Amino acid sequence: MATKIKKIAEKLNALASEYEIGKLQDIRKENKMLSKKHTSNLFSSMTIFDDYAFHDGGRTEMQYNIGFDENGLLRYGLAFSLEPGQTLPDVSKLYPQILRYNYLYNSNPELFVGYKIWYFNEYGRSQTVSIHEIGSELLNPHTFIFFGKLMDIDKIDYNEILKTFDKMLPIYKYVTNEKPHEKDNLIKKHYKFEFIKTNVSLPEEKKYTIKEKSVDINVRHSIIQKKLIKQLIEKYGKENVSAEVPIFGNKIDVAVNNNGSIYFYEIKSTLTARDCIRQAMGQILDYAYWPGQKNADKIFIVGEGTLDSNTELYLEYINKNFSFNLEYLKIII
Numbered sequence: 001m002a003t004k005i006k007k008i009a010e011k012l013n014a015l016a017s018e019y020e021i022g023k024l025q026d027i028r029k030e031n032k033m034l035s036k037k038h039t040s041n042l043f044s045s046m047t048i049f050d051d052y053a054f055h056d057g058g059r060t061e062m063q064y065n066i067g068f069d070e071n072g073l074l075r076y077g078l079a080f081s082l083e084p085g086q087t088l089p090d091v092s093k094l095y096p097q098i099l100r101y102n103y104l105y106n107s108n109p110e111l112f113v114g115y116k117i118w119y120f121n122e123y124g125r126s127q128t129v130s131i132h133e134i135g136s137e138l139l140n141p142h143t144f145i146f147f148g149k150l151m152d153i154d155k156i157d158y159n160e161i162l163k164t165f166d167k168m169l170p171i172y173k174y175v176t177n178e179k180p181h182e183k184d185n186l187i188k189k190h191y192k193f194e195f196i197k198t199n200v201s202l203p204e205e206k207k208y209t210i211k212e213k214s215v216d217i218n219v220r221h222s223i224i225q226k227k228l229i230k231q232l233i234e235k236y237g238k239e240n241v242s243a244e245v246p247i248f249g250n251k252i253d254v255a256v257n258n259n260g261s262i263y264f265y266e267i268k269s270t271l272t273a274r275d276c277i278r279q280a281m282g283q284i285l286d287y288a289y290w291p292g293q294k295n296a297d298k299i300f301i302v303g304e305g306t307l308d309s310n311t312e313l314y315l316e317y318i319n320k321n322f323s324f325n326l327e328y329l330k331i332i333i
Contacts, residue, residue, distance in 0.1 A: 008066060008074070008156065009043040009053045015158055016042045021165040024064070028057050031177050054079070059087045062097050062175045064165060069150060070125065076161045077115060077148010078168055084141050091141050100175045102133045110246040111171055113196050117147040193295040195257040197242050220269045224331045225253055228265060228302055232256055247287055247295070261297040264288055268303050273328050274311045276303030298325045306330060
């Protein structure tokens with residue numbers, strides 16, 4: 001197995017130059033103000049072991065890691081190794097980076113979509129679960145915390161591993177950078193909205209009383225969302241409609257992928273179309289255009305109120321003069 005890990009690491013080293021991850025050592029040199037690089041390779045002979053490998057320099061920071069996992073699978077992703085040693089005698093030096101990970105996870109969850117998390121400690125391997133914050137209960141020596149993906153060891157797709165490493169670079173850069181205020185710049189450079197098909201169990205599935213439906217704003221929001229999703233599925237197909245899609249630390253009520261064109265829908269539970277638009281405008285524009293790029297081709301504000309003539313003129317004016325592609329959609333409940 002040692003030979004196999006070595007071959008995997010060497011193959012990734014050979015292909016890395018075709019990807020942004022191939023510049024990792026240059027990134028480290030700049031971030032840490034090093035006088036020179038120890039190597040240009042992702043992995044080195046000093047960081048390849050019998051059943052795992054991590055990037056050169058990764059012992060004292062969040063590390064890119066590959067390794068044999070259980071059931072004939074290869075793990076690949078990012079990790080924190082809280083293993084004391086000569087290079088890292090005090091594992092608490094990694095705590096500030098773990099804090100940055102938690103901050104980034106909460107403020108920009110879209111960067112973590114598609115990854116799972118698990119850990120190893122003196123009791124063995126934990127279960128593989130949906131990615132989450134790293135709690136203080138895990139901050140113990142001899143704990144290894146990993147998040148990323150798994151792949152069949154007999155069907156290794158090296159390009160897929162390197163693509164995933166590229167996608168994780170904004171996380172690595174922010175967590176290991178001693179100037180975390182630069183987070184927005186990192187995301188602006190790397191972030192591109194991706195339509196993710198979510199399977200959300202919406203709360204509107206439960207039965208509501210007449211009183212709840214009449215006066216509870218959250219209940220009405222859920223009912224509108226359910227009806228909206230039903231209409232959109234009928235029009236675009238189930239595989240092209242997604243609810244509660246993460247973006248910039250928030251969630252879009254509904255997103256649609258219409259043959260590559262992305263539509264955002266933001267729901268407001270107010271009595272008039274004007275009030276819905278007023279409440280949703282800043283939020284939906286932030287989703288669609290922050291941080292100075294187009295994330296959606298069309299944006300919709302959704303509510304119960306009827307679009308009156310004055311509000312219709314208002315939408316026409318702002319679409320014409322500010323080049324928005326914004327519509328109002330009424331849902332009857």
